[in-house]
Amino acid sequence: MRDGTTAHLRPVRPEDASGLARMHEGQSQSSIYLRFFTFKSSLSRKELERFTHVDYRDRVAFVVLRGEEILGIGRYDRLDDPLEAEVAFNISDASQGKGIGSILMEHLAVAARENGIRRFTAEVLPENRKMLSVFQDTGFEVSRHFDDGVVAVAFSIDPTAKSRAVMESREHRAEARSVAELLAPEAVAVIGASRQWGSVGFALLQNIIEGGYTGPVYGINPEALEVAGMISRASLAEVPGPVDLAVIAVPEAEVPAVVQDCARHGVKGLLVVTTGYADAGQEGLVRQRALVRQARANGMRVIGPASAGLINTAPEVSLNASVSPFLPVRGPVGLFSQSAVIGVTLFAAAHRRGIGLSSMLSAGNRADVSGNDAMQYFEDDPATDAVGVYLESFGNPRKFSRIARRLSRSKPVVVARSDVMGRRLPPGHETRTTQAPTGAVDSMLEQTGVIQVENHDDLMDLMQTVASQPLPAGPRVGVVGNSLALNRVVMDAVELHGLTVASTVLVPDLDAAHVVDEAVRAVGRAVSETIASGEVDALLVVTQAGMHQEVGDADRLASAVEEASRGTSVTVLASLTGVLDLTYRSASLRGSGPSTEEGRQRGIPVFSSPEQAARVLSRLVWYSAWREAEAGVPVEPEGVDRNRAEELIEDWASRAHGTDLVRLTAEEAGELLGCYGIRVLPAARFTTEDEAVRAADRLGWPVAVKAVDSYLRHRLDLGGVRLNIVDAESLRRNVAQMRQVLEPFGSPGLEVQSMAPSGQACTITALEDPLLGPVVSFGIAGDAVDLLDDWVHRVPPLTNQDLDRMIRAPRAAAKLFGYGGLPAVDTDALQDLLARVAALKDDHPQVARIRFNPVLASDRGVTVLSTEIDVANAAQRTDSARRAMRD
Structure with missing residues (x-):
């Protein structure tokens, strides 16, 4: 709850009548009046029965308890319009202001949507500002009007980006407080x-x-x-x-x-x-x-x-x-x-x-x-x-x-x-x-x-490193060292991790006969000058043994580097190779003490090897680039009918038993995808050549003939597909040849489909994972995904930046952007398709699996040639929309 404590929310039960009566008797006259529009010292037996006996569909109520004490109750009752319900709340005086009304609203809205209700209404007295605030703060689009001395409130309970943000914000404040x-x-x-x-x-x-x-x-x-x-x-x-x-x-x-x-x-x-x-x-x-x-x-x-x-x-x-x-x-x-x-x-x-x-x-x-x-x-x-x-x-x-x-x-x-x-x-x-x-x-x-x-x-x-250093602003790395060979090793390590060597400084390699202080000062000057040059975003200081073998010398050098870099925006790391001091056996933070300034701890990160330091820098450079990149905005595809999709899925999922999946027919899949603005290029199965010709006439020439089998339908090398068939005679001939070629594979069924515009074949899948929830995957079809596992995976909801990075992430993604002289594909259309698939999967956990293979991406749009969709029993859903802690 808002104060960081916990409570138990559950459906109301008949045995809650006595607890509800006690809560009512402990309420102030003002609270009772605001809830019932009149004062009543106690609830009648008939009222208690009505409040605690519900059918959990048309009439639903939740109670919030602490121990055996009821802190609040919220309910809805379906109205004559089956899509509308009246909602009401009653929170104990001692528990008001703790967010219980908002929590009850969240759960009631979820329950109502699952029962086919799309809109809530309520009547509130104008002086009941707390309850009016509960409605106003839901994030839903609330309409209010004054009618016969009360405020009539109405709003759609379909989730929106704003309502989700409000719920997440409440959740964040409560959990942080706890x-x-x-x-x-x-x-x-x-x-x-x-x-x-x-x-x-x-x-x-x-x-x-x-x-x-x-x-x-x-x-x-x-x-x-x-x-x-x-x-x-x-x-x-x-x-x-x-x-x-x-x-x-x-x-x-x-x-x-x-x-x-x-x-x-x-x-x-x-x-x-x-x-x-x-x-x-x-x-x-x-x-x-x-x-x-x-x-x-x-x-x-x-x-x-x-x-x-x-x-x-x-x-x-x-x-x-x-x-x-x-x-x-x-x-x-x-x-x-x-x-x-x-x-x-x-x-x-x-x-x-x-x-x-x-x-x-x-x-x-x-x-x-x-x-x-x-x-x-x-x-x-x-x-x-x-x-x-x-x-x-x-x-x-x-x-x-x-x-x-x-x-x-x-x-x-x-x-x-x-x-x-x-x-x-x-x-x-x-x-x-x-x-x-x-x-x-x-x-x-x-x-x-x-x-x-x-x-x-x-x-x-x-x-x-992040405790003591600013984040690197870019990939330019400077190297300061006292050994030409070691500097070369460091440069190789920097470049191996995808960074750029922007500057190298070789300080004098002073042996034990010279004063160590002079060597320390030389390193400090090199650090200061390199930082002042403005040519580097990060600096690696790497020195070999020789000038810091006495007890305390390594600390003196680390402190000098830290002093020279203090207050700078350049990330500075050090590696003192060959040090005999046992305190430097592993990476450590060395400098002038544990005090902090400007949110950072004083000191310099010291690593046992230059490769360690370069690896750390590469990860921080990646993070800085991610952080500086535009975060993007959640994508809400247009023309989506979520309510119709939910009705269809519930009907089909009812055919599933236990954990079994139900494979949708082509017609069912097309209807569901249509709710999300996704069109699959029509195909028709046939038994005879005459049926194939009639289907081709209906679908439009030229056509392709494909094996129905999901493995063979894309295998030109195995004879599972014939393309660009332009007339009936050629179609009959190709069908006969394919049946002969495919006989060793069990004579799979065939289908005919209009030819799509030529383009790059891609694969899109989406699944409901028991752990991760919805996962959307994208890859370039063929050997890239089949042999090299060249996929990119993302968890919805997706932003526009997620979608842009998603189509660029596979190693074979160059094929989408003009590789080999071919025209670049319509990336906007490809991203739009991915956004619609992600929205469908995020909205409906009962959709266990979606597979589009192939999707042809051309310079004029994208075409989905084949799809497979499986739905599961709603009882197996793994979504986490409700604010519930694990049992």
């Missing part, structure tokens, strides 16, 4: 605090205290009089004030009772470090689901279980509720991880490299609070200028895509993941796996602008 409350609690209780040194309960309490937490902290242990030098409390009942965050470190069997105690005392959030849940197998997963249900029902969010903790370095908070023995230095990097071991690994790596953190959150089994929630928080957090995320699994990738795309526009987001993420689940993670084509996850992440890396070392390479 994480902020967890990271900056007013008071903390450690439940399971222990006197035993080395135990988790002991470490958590000690780390919070020694980290300098600014609020009160309480140790809860019924069996000890004193823990960590303070009086122990037996339970939360003995705590003298409210507790915002409860850190739970008790055995798994005791957790349910602890959570219930937290609910009774108004705790806002739980950090559960206890293991033995989904990380312990199926039985543990059942316990984990029960834990989350229990917490959410009582308004609490959950970090964990099996979490390594959370950290907030803000001076006004200084919270180290983690297994780390000390609070990190303050810095601009926000980190999120899932499993505890990865969280510990990231913290240790950040400490070794001197990276300052704003906050860090380990989600453990990620039963509730997820990376999506953390990114919502990082987006709003002024102390976080760069975000690092280590993902072991995806929960809601469509939502991740939307959030990351927005966050990447303002802050660099670095995501570490394995190549098998999405296809294999780590222990303790419960989510779907992907069946999308290989590369779809990479494409989705690329689309969002996140910087992808393979492991935590690569993640930290990027984080230490």
Whole structure:
């Protein structure tokens, strides 16, 4: 909800009558009057029955509960016009202003659309400004008029770009607030605090205290009089004030009772470090689901279980509720991880490299609070200028895509993941796996602008750079070094990663007999002069061993480079090769200290090899270009009839049983595609030559004859297609020859089709993936996709810039732009077709698969020659439009 707490929304039930009566009795006279246009001290039995007995189709109602208490109810009743329904809400006085009305509206609109309703109406008293605001703030086009003392409100509930944006904005504010409350609690209780040194309960309490937490902290242990030098409390009942965050470190069997105690005392959030849940197998997963249900029902969010903790370095908070023995230095990097071991690994790596953190959150089994929630928080957090995320699994990738795309526009987001993420689940993670084509996850992440890396070392390479350096403005790289051979190696590495060597400077190679200070000054001057030249966007400083072999010499050189580059807009990285100082075994942040200025941490990123530094630069140059490029606007194709398409799909999907798919006939596919302004070139199957001739006369000469089989229909080499047949005699002859040639393949059926304008053959597919949701793929037909897997994949909704980049992304895309002297194709028409396919797939999760093969793109438009469409049972849908947290 708007205040960051949780509530349970579900359909109303008959047994809710008593709870609804209690809510009504607790309302003020004013609230009752605004809802019922009169005052009534209680609801009659008949009214309670009407409000709680619905048919879930023509009459639908949702309640929002906290524990057993009803916070609000919203309903619609279908009117005489079957496309219209009247909507009404009643929110308890104590819960008003928390966004409950807006949330109920979102869910009622979804339910109404699924039941064929397209328009909501309501009657509101003019003085009920809060309810009028709920309607006005939906993002729908609301009309209002004054009639007989009330305001009549009416609006279409078909989703629009504005209504989606409003919903996403509400979601963003609520989720960011919920994480902020967890990271900056007013008071903390450690439940399971222990006197035993080395135990988790002991470490958590000690780390919070020694980290300098600014609020009160309480140790809860019924069996000890004193823990960590303070009086122990037996339970939360003995705590003298409210507790915002409860850190739970008790055995798994005791957790349910602890959570219930937290609910009774108004705790806002739980950090559960206890293991033995989904990380312990199926039985543990059942316990984990029960834990989350229990917490959410009582308004609490959950970090964990099996979490390594959370950290907030803000001076006004200084919270180290983690297994780390000390609070990190303050810095601009926000980190999120899932499993505890990865969280510990990231913290240790950040400490070794001197990276300052704003906050860090380990989600453990990620039963509730997820990376999506953390990114919502990082987006709003002024102390976080760069975000690092280590993902072991995806929960809601469509939502991740939307959030990351927005966050990447303002802050660099670095995501570490394995190549098998999405296809294999780590222990303790419960989510779907992907069946999308290989590369779809990479494409989705690329689309969002996140910087992808393979492991935590690569993640930290990027984080230490974005923590201390400005983003490179372009690909021009300068090289400063003290070895001609090493400079050459660096130049090769720079060019290998797609960057441009714009300047090279060779400083004197001073041996140990000379004063090291002179060598340090020479490097500093070279750095300053190269930056001042204005010829470079980034600078690599690479020196060999010889001038910095004494203890402290490497630090002096790194500090000199940092001093010479301070305040510049040029990205500066260093690699001190051959250093014997063990602190330089891996990349590190070295300079004049951990303090920050202008949002960046002081220091210079130092890498163990020039190749590492060049790789980091190449990724940052890519990100800068993505960020500077026009974001584009969502494409809304014209002439789309979504409502008719929905009716058709529901009818066809009803023929599907379980997970079976229903293949649409050519006529059905044509009708559905017509709702989205897509036309397929007509074709006609035939049995005899005479039927083929009559079909050709109807369709128009010249014609092509194709095998119906999807594999053979495009294979000229196998005899599966004959082109440019101009008359009846030639058609009869070709049909006879084809049947003879195709006999070894089982004599597949044949069809005749008018010849399309010549052009480049392309392939378009779209599918509903269990993990990613809708995925649209594009490639150049033939060997490029069949043998080389030369596809580009995107996740709708798509912007005009997405579409432009999509047709240019395949390696064989040069064929679309005048390759080999051929005319360039009509790219506008090709993008329009892709936009319509993406819209169809995004609107209708029941459409399991679409395949256009081939699509002929010519200089005069595009022609779809063949299509296959499968639909699935609506119960199998995997869309994520509703604002629901995982069960």
